[in-house]
Amino acid sequence: MGFAGGDTIFKIDKIAEEELLEAFSKWPDCYKPIQLYGEGLDEEGLIVGDRRCRPKITILIDPIDGTRNIMYDKRSAWFIAAAAAWREQRPTTDDIRASALVEIPPSKAGLSDSFVLAFDGPLIADRTPLAEGKGIQWVPRPSSSKSLEFGFAQVANFFPGTKVLASELMEFIAANVSGSARVGESLIFDDQYLSTAGQFVELLCGHDRFCCDLRPLFHRIQTQRDTSFQHGLECHPYDIAGLKIAEAAGVILTDGFENKLTASFDCKTGIHWCGYANVEIQRLVEPVVQHWLEEKLH
The missing domain is CATH 3.40.190.80 (D-Maltodextrin-Binding Protein; domain 2)
Known part of the structure; x- marks a missing residue:
C-alpha cells in the first residue's frame, strides 16, 4: 500500500496498472506515443512509446475506481478512461472525444455492464454475462421523477x-x-x-x-x-x-x-x-x- 497520483494505492491497483501499461504497449504504432494521466501515475503524465516523439493521444484513466469496494468483494468497482487528441496545453474534460466505463463486478455477480461513447456518436450500453454468452445492448435512462420523495x-x-x-x-x-x-x-x-x-x-x-x-x-x-x-x-x-x-x-x-x-x-x-x-x-x-x-x- 502506498500513496501516488492523488490517492492511496493498494496492491490490486498496482497489478491493474501493470496490466494496463502492458496493454497500451501493444497498441498499433499509429496511436503512439500515448500520454497517460491517472490514478497512481506521475503528475506530468506517463508516456507509452517513443519519448522522443510528440504524443498523439492523451488519455485520462482510472484503472479501478472503487478499489475499496472490489478488494473486499463488496460491490462493483469501475474502469474509467477518456481520450483526447494531444495538444501542447494540457487538455481538459471538454476535449474528450471518446470515453468508456466498464464494470468490475464482485465475485458473485453474473453480469458486467459497459458504457462506451465515441466522438458525437450514440451511447452504447452493453450487459455481458461473465460466463459464456452474448451480451445485450440496452438504453440507460435517468429517472424522470420530479421530486426526491421515495x-x-x-x-x-x-x-x-x-x-x-x-x-x-x-x-x-x-x-x-x-x-x-x-x-x-x-x-x-x-x-x-x-x-x-x-x-x-x-x-x-x-x-x-x-x-x-x-x-x-x-x-x-x-x-x-x-x-x-x-x-x-x-x-x-x-x-x-x-x-x-x-x-x-x-x-x-x-x-x-x-x-x-x-x-x-x-x-x-x-x-x-x-x-x-x-x-x-x-x-x-x-x-x-x-x-x-x-x-x-x-
Missing part, C-alpha cells in the same frame, strides 16, 4: 473529517425539498457508493435522482474554522473521466457552484460536483445547495 439521493459521505458537514447538508436538502413524513416513514433513501463512476452510473441508469460530492468545499469550510485542519481524500479529474457518458444519457452535471463541470487532465486537483437526474430535480435541489454553501463559505 427515491435515492445523497451527499457523498465516505470518510471521517467531513461527515458532519455532509450530513448537515443532506438534512438541509431533505428539510427543504420533501414533504412531511408520517411516523415511521422515510421519504429519501441514501446509498453511499464509494466510486464516482458508480455514482454516475446510478444516476444514468435511473437508480438515483441526485448525488453530489463536495469534499473540496467541505475541506475549505473546515479550514475556515480551523487552519490546522488536514484535507482528506477528494474526487480527482480521473474520477470524473466518465462525465461525457453520464451527460450523453441525460444526467445533468455541474460543479458545486452551478458551473459546467470540467477539469484538467491531472492527478491532484480536488473536484466538487453535483449530479441531477433531470432538470426538474436540478431546479428543486440546486438552489437549496447554493443557499447552504453561501451560508458556510465566507
